[in-house]
Structure formats: C-alpha cells, structure tokens
Amino acid sequence: MAPQKTEDLNYYEILNVGLSASQQQIDKAYRIGKSSYSHGSMALYGLADEKERQATIEKIEEAYKTLGNIRKRKKYDIIILKKKTGDCETAYFRNSTEKLIIEDGEIKQSLWQQIKNIFHPQEK
C-alpha cells in the first residue's frame, strides 16, 4: 500500500484507528494525535513544517468531531464504505439500518421460474 498525504487520508486513517474502533479507542487516538501535532510538539521536531502541522491538526479535530458523534459517524461510515466498494449499493447494508434503494426495486425471477413460465405461462 502506498503512503498517503494528509489530505488523502480519511478520518479513521488520520486518527490511526480501524473502522470498528470503539469510542474509547477513538478518544485515546484523538488525545495522541492532538499531542503529536500540537504547537511546539517535540515529536514533530524537524519532521514537518508549520503548514503541514496546522493542516494535520485541523483534520484531526474534524475527524474527532465526526467520529466522536454516533450519528455523524454512522453517516460518515456510509460514505467511506461506499467509496471502498464503488457503486455497489448492497455492500454497506450490514452497517446501516437505513432504507436501501433495492428494497423498492423489481423482484427478479429466478432462472428456474423463468423456465417454468415458458412451459407453464399461466402459473405465477
């Protein structure tokens, strides 16, 4: 996996936690992130300039505002998972109880049903 720039990282990546991180883990990651990129942080000494530091701390704050709130996190997860799986609508259903578009879609007939209809068109 190629290393990424700050602007390309999602909120989970910027806090260095997994998608299934608990609230406690997110709180801890936020404290560490804030400490790492705070003004005058020793950990950053000689590695990043002020512009990079500022951009990263802003993203960390943004990430925590979203992931630290259950409803916002849920909405964000949908966006993330959608991006991971392209346009596949069914991919994220396990993580959300929101209504899916396919619920209103046509019920497709199985192949066997189609074959039956050819031989017995009056049966449904």
Add this chain to the structure above:
Amino acid sequence: MDINGNSPLLSEPEDINRPIWAIGGGKGGTGKSFFSANLAIHLSQLGDKVLLIDADLGGPNLHTFLGIKETNVDLGHFITNKVKDLKDTQIPTPYERLNLIKGTENVLFTSNLNYFKKLKLIRHIKAFNTKRVIVDIGTGSSYNCIDLFLLSNPGILVINPEPTSIENAYYFLKSCIIRLLKLQVEQYKIQDLMKQVADQIQDTSKSIYSFLNEVISHDKFYADLLYRALTKFTPALVINKVRDEKDHLLGQSIVNVVQKYLVTNLNFLGVIPFDEKVHSSLKNFEPYFNNYNHSNVSASIKSIAKKLKNIQNGTSKD
C-alpha cells in the same frame, strides 16, 4: 556483494531468529550504555545466557557500568587481528551468565573501521549462539553504527524527552532507512533509482513518503519492493530520563509521527524515569540494578525486557 550477488549487509531469512538487540539512537548521553548494561544484568538474573558487546568504537563505557576496570583482551584485539575469533574476546563479569566483550581502548586506530573489518565483525556477531546478544553501538549515525543497528531484531532507540535527542533520533532513523533503500537498490541494480536515492541522501527533504511516491510514479514494481523492505524495519523506542507525565504521551506521539513521515513502524517499549541515584551509582562504581532492584527505574527496565522478549517470541519460528 557475495558470489550470488547478495549484499552481505542485507538481512537473511534466518536473521529473524537471531536474538541480537542493538542499542543506538544518534545522540550521546541518552543512557544507551546504562540501559544496555542493566538490561543485560536483569536478563542474566532471569536465567538467560547473555553476551554484552561494547561496539561503541569511539567511547566504550560498558565495562564501567559493570564494575570492570582492566582486562587482557577487548574488541580492539579482534579488529586488529591479534585475536582471530570474536568469541575469544569474551570476558566473564561479576554477574552469573553474563559475559562482556569490552570496547577497545585503541580508539584512534579502531573507531574508523573499514568496510571489510566491519563485515568481519558483523559475521562474527551473527555466529554467536548465546540466548541474548546485546550490542551497544554508541553515538552517531555513521555507516558502522547504522549497519550494526540494522543487524538486530529489533534495534532499540534510546532517547531523552528533549528536542535535541528527538531530532538526532530522527536523523538516525532516516539514515537507517536510506541505508536500507540503498542496499536494496544495489541488490537489484536499479540504476535510475540509485540516482534518486543518492539525491535523497543529499537532499534535506523531510519526508520519506514523498520520495516513495516519486518512485511509484517511475516504477510501481520496484517501489513496492522498496516499500516492503521498509515495512520489515521495525525498530523499538525507549524514552529515558523521563520527568513528567507528558513525556509518557511523547512516546505514542513519536510512533504516530514516524509512521506518517518516515513510513516506519516503531514499537514503543516504554519510559524509564529520571533517578538521581543512577548518577551517584556510577560515580561510586556500584551496579544500579542490584542496589536499587525495587526502584521505578528497575521496574521500567523489567517491563521493557518483557516486551522485548515478547517481540522476539512473536517473530521466532518453531
């Protein structure tokens, strides 16, 4: 290069099982020798056979920490070919199961090892079948220090919670990474990439990942190769002389930042608190660990030793 075109400085698959721990960090006075000596004493007291090697070619001190004053043989005898086998330079210490290879006093003639002598030293260190081999590589980021550090599994950085120490540790890590990449590039004879790596060495660019991204744009296959080599480099970190609570968080912050900017996974082993008794023990030529076995410093060293053993066991093959 050997007969098969492999660099002798690159790790071999069996290296992962070798119990060699190199203690480095770039800056002097961070407590590397103190940590090396007391870690070795603790492990020997747990029942492990331990060999402590003072490879600080510019300023050996381990013998002082162990209360040893004069010896008949030291590392210099091996380097200057007076002794053929490095095993013959081992000396017993006041601690059961702990042997020492004392650093050389012939600093002028041995601190600038040439390439072949360094290879010979590395070969002999790898040949030890002692349970634990701890190498104090001393100060600086010379090729000799870096190659000894890269030999180990894992290499341990000992730093202080001060900007100067952290800055030097980052220089040291960057040097290790660039050395690793250079060895890989030489191994695979990638001429264009060799030039890029050489530019990176001269450049004061802060970020290894921007370099890797550039390589990806040129050749994804070799970029992947280099990236994989980097992921195998997993040094450990100890923060010594810690005085307040904020310094505990510093370790995690450094791990975070190093992962992002140097594309390296650091293992944070823990902190060792500042203790005035360390200084007074040294002045009195007394071994700290034995006299203050229940102090916070000793407790930290015991905890770090346990984590190191777990790392070793995690990577050992059955």
